[in-house]
Ligand code: CP
């Protein structure tokens with residue numbers, strides 16, 4: 595996979611996703627084995643939006659592989675403002691081995707990838723969050739083993755995290771149900787793509803506003819904030835619309851008895867999730883956070899490896 599981009603998981607095959615997850619499991623088991631794997635390699639990390647997990651794991655992950663990351667935030671300049679996106683890409687490719695970007699626009703990441711000769715990784719856009727989905731599938735692999743046939747119920751806003759889970763789950767032959775209020779369904783274009791991927795790999799995707807229909811028997815219940823970064827103005831109005839979809843003890847009990855609770859974080863406790871579920875003995879939210887580290891290391895190794 596050397597030289598490939600991670601702009602969207604639908605550009606990867608099921609085998610590629612599985613092989614990066616295998617690599618991430620190996621990195622998690624024996625980090626010392628990879629301590630020198632990317633000695634001398636460099637990454638550019640660009641953030642238009644806030645971040646804790648993605649930034650820290652992006653920097654620490656490469657350091658743990660022997661490389662160095664440089665981070666740029668909007669105060670230091672926005673890509674496409676002082677000079678064209680293409681010119682920025684043509685500069686960066688002369689200095690670094692991989693470009694990783696968190697932006698509002700998915701198109702900005704795509705444009706950079708079209709020009710840059712080095713791999714480009716999507717660290718979250720308004721549309722997608724593929725590195726999160728890889729860490730989440732890694733978490734489920736650690737918990738349940740084989741992913742095929744497992745049911746993940748995503749509850750809440752049909753957002754970037756939901757979209758990447760739909761694609762990643764479909765590629766892994768899982769059932770992914772998105773459960774949320776009408777008007778906040780997943781993007782139709784992404785959902786149709788996920789349906790095609792699921793049909794080709796023996797998975798299943800569905801959207802329903804009905805809690806029981808979407809959650810019954812699920813192996814994992816996943817939620818995310820009701821208003822994403824960039825939607826702060828809508829937060830208050832959304833709170834009323836989404837309240838029936840709060841993951842609390844009652845909602846969580848609709849899933850299987852062994853179901854895990856998942857959240858990409860940051861969480862707004864008391865909104866999309868109750869404290870009792872966030873801190874439940876079957877909550878794996880901090881395993882997911884840990885796995886962001888192993889997953890991004892596997893992505894670096896796969897795309898940049900010697
Ligand atoms: N889950 C996640 O992407 O967290 P950050 O926004 O803190 O990077």
Ligand code: NVA
Pocket residue numbers: 718753754755818819821822823858859860
């Ligand atoms: N959907 C959230 C995810 C944060 C990691 C957002 O875009 O703000």
